[in-house]
Amino acid sequence: MYLEHLSLTDFRSYAQVELALEPGVTVLVGSNGIGKTNLMEAIGYLATLSSHRVSSDGPLLRFGMDRALVRARLVRGGQTVVLELEINASRANRGRINRSNPVRARDLLGICQTVLFAPEDLALVKGDPANRRRFLDELLVSLVPHHSATRSDYDRVLKQRNALLKSARAGRFTAGHEATLDVWDQHMARAGAELLHARLELVDRLRPHLAKAYGQLTDGSKEADAVYRSTLQNLMDDGGAPELGAGGAKDVGDIGIGDKPAGSEDLLLLSVDELTERYVRAFQASRRKELERGISLVGPHRDELELVLGEAPAKGYASHGETWSMCLSLRLASYYVMLDDARTGGSAPILILDDVFAELDVQRRRKLAAIVSGAEQVLVTAAVDADIPEELSGRRVKVIPGGIDE
Template sequence: MYVQHLSLTDFRSYSQLDVSFEPGVTVFVGPNGVGKTNIVEAVGYLASLSSHRVSSDKPLIAFDAERALVRGRLVRGTQATSVELEINGERANRARINRANPVRAREAAGILRTVLFAPEDLALVKGDPSNRRRFLDDLMVQLVPHHAGVRADYERVLKQRNALLKSLRGGRLTSAHEATLEVWDQHLAAVGSQLLHARMAVLTRLVPHMQKAYSELTDGSKVANAAYRSSLVSPVADDDDGASAPLEDLSTLSVEELTDKFLSAIASQRRRETERGISLVGPHRDEVELMLGRAFVKGYASHGETWSMALALRLGSFYLLSDDDHTPGSSPVLILDDVFAELDAYRRDRLASVVAGAEQVLVTAAVGDDVPAGLDGRHLSVVPGGLSEVPA
């Protein structure tokens, strides 16, 4: 799979940009702040409907513009597909697929698959649990686009339940309040169990690919691993790093069995939830524990090991997505956003040797020398507002 053409209108710093791509390696070279990351961010947005840099869409729209447009022509094997995403500041985002009538943006999920490496990936290992939850959810949606709706439904129900809990905070619970809460408990448990089941299934599939990737990026002396820690069996405190909490495997349970366990966990936390005015049980409180051997990565790994684990998560995702669809031309587009400047020479070369065989690799770098020779390809110089070809 590869992106053949990208067009941006009022996206970030670009009032208009058109760029054509080919399979293989394309390197965008330019100083920091000139807009090279904006280009690969747009490619990533076509795949995930979200940015790897910001949590909301508003910063993606150019100043004084009401909307931004990201258009891509995507080639998968022998088939080309055109996708247009309209990013709106106040209204719901829309999509057009092959120039048909507008549909909900999430209808475009899964048409393009990408795996993006960036300096922010250190937060996957060193940051708070929300980074790892988002990583797992994004991978889950790429594998099964339907889960985008499950995640959106969970966030909506959670927001409404939290609003109810906040309104009851500090007050006396009446029978009417209990009845209303029980309705929202049922909604939260039903959709939350679907999300939890999907997450655990994805992590189970990811782990062997992550282990392979970590071995390729290092000397192979340590084995990487990951485990899902659910608040259904081990409620997570706000300041908990998870390092000493017990882990329980829920991955063998059905959605129905998880729903029953979810409702029991909610009931056990009823007093605390009404006192604090917030939902304390559910996928929004869960953690993905990362380990090297028997030690937790967070707090124990060296800087190099931390980087290797972050890269292994991304590279493992690439392997999983490639393994998920063996159709010719279906492997994801690899994006390496200014990541080589953060790595030592050993990890640069190891990463380059592993990813060089991908159908399409998009790289950004402040200077061309940051890119290992093993990823040689077409170079484009990024200048304010546009691009220019760098002679070979």
Template sequence: MHVSHLSLLDFRSYAQVDVEFEPGINALVGPNGQGKTNLVEAVGYVATLGSHRVSTDAALIRAGAPRAVVRSRIVRGDRASVVEIEITAGKANRARINRSPAQRPRDVLGIARTVLFAPEDLVLVKGDPDARRRFLDELTVLLVPRMAGVLSDYDRVLRQRSALLKSAGAARRSSAGPDLRTLDVWDAKLAQVGAQIVALRESLVAELLPHVALAYEQVSAGQGEAHVAYRSSLAGVLADGADPAEGPDAPASAATGSRADALEAQMLEALALVRAKELERGVCLVGPHRDDVVLTLGGLPAKGYASHGESWSFALALRLASWRLLTEGPSAGSSAEAMWFAESGDDAEPVLILDDVFAELDSRRRSRLADLVAGAGQVLITAAVAEDVPEQLVGVRIDVGGGSATRAR
């Protein structure tokens, strides 16, 4: 698949702009601050309904404008789809597919697929667990679009249950005492939805592992072995009553459906074990919102031990692994294979976006990355100067500046 056209109205710095892309390499070149990243951010937004730079949509609307519109034409084989998303501050977004209104904005998920690597991705290695959880969840939605609804349901249940824990904790300290019957209901909901998320995350990490190891070896020329593992808050509670945040790595998953059933029962058991602590603290101590992805390099934690260059290479390896997994699909015979293909519908190669990446890499890593992506179906690159784009990546050049984006002659 590839993106053939992008049109923006009042998005970020652009009052209005139209850009034509081609399959293969597309380099957006222009001085810093001219809007290159805004263009690739918009392409990524069509695929994920989120930005890699900000957590809320309000910043995507041009200052002084009431709304922003992102329109993109996505080509898959001999079929083309036009996706339009209207972003309005303080209101629900609206989406159209081939000019017909979508029932919900998330109905567009799965039409376009992108993998974006940017300087902000260093947080995957150096940052807190929430960045790594978000990385997994965004990739999960690209593979299984219905999971967007499951993740939304989990956030809603978690907020409700957390509010109830706080009020019940306050009542517990009073003479009246809390009524915990409603908490039992929310425990069941949290376990049911949370188990689906953890089962898919475990399966996803298992599928990513060989791709991450290979990508890191290729980018770094074999300087260390990269490893990823899923760490569940659930495992530690059930193992020995340890603090949920310090549980051991989750076991390898069986078939995803049966694994989710087992996780649901285990999560209910763990919630019962930590209820007293939860009421005391007023927070939910078990669930996918407390889990982490453990990144190690040469047997040592990447966070705190990896150099700046190694951290860059690891973050890049995570994105390259995502791109390969989306392109190739899960391994034959794996627990994820049938479900992912049945629910996603195909294994179309995603658009690979490299936002201001080559300027941050040394010449050796730059050349190796260029060799790895040169044959991709479509690559969008941003660079301040044309010299930052390696010679291996010859293709279309689009000059960006002054609020416009024009094809170089």
């Protein structure tokens, strides 16, 4: 799959811009702040419905405008697909596929697939767990678009359940509220189990690719791995109830793929129904603490993807160079997983490297360039040509204020 044409209207700094593209390597060169990243951000947003730079849609609209348009013409397996995405300030975003009637924006998910490397990726290692959960969920939705609904369902139920718990903390909790909480426990257990099950399967697929990618980028003296740590209590007594310690329920947190203490269950082996059952028990065991704090303490929203380098966590222990290698390896692992799917009927993703080479030493530049150079389409941004390794020879496009200089 490759992107043949991109058109933006009132997106970020562009009132209107047209960019013709082709398979292979295209390097967009221009001064810092000129708008190169805005072009790459638009492509990434079309693929994931989220930005790698901001958490809300507002900044994507050109200042003073109430909507922006992203149009793209893709070539997939010899067939052309035209996607249009309308980003709105005051109503739901809408999309079109091949100029058909408007559809929900999320109906576009899975058609344009990208893997985007950017300086912001440092947060995958150095940032809080929310960054790593977002990484997993965005990749999950790219691979299986219906998981967008899985994640939305969980977020909706979590919001309702938290509202009920906050009411209890404020002293307005009654017997009727407790019965309502039991109902929300069931809803959240099911939604959480579906999301957890999907994440666990994805991490299981990512782990060997992560190790491979890190070995490709470094001298191989350390091995990279990832451990999914779930808040789900699964240390149970013989009767099937959660074990209790001095403070009530045994603290959750800590069983995951790649790290299985003696006697614990491997969550990956459990079905969605079994995970649902365990969540219900975990909610019951942690209810007192949740009522005291007015927030849900158990669920995928509090899980962690721990990145491991050698024997130590990458966060806090990896050097700056090792941190960059781990970030790049996560993105490459995503690319390899998508390639696995492409071999069974999917599409190879577009690779986007946004101002990445300026952040890397010469050795990492050359290794990364050699790995990605064979992709069907690679889009690179740089302030100067000198930042681009020789391995990425290809078409050069000059970005100027407000547009493209062909």
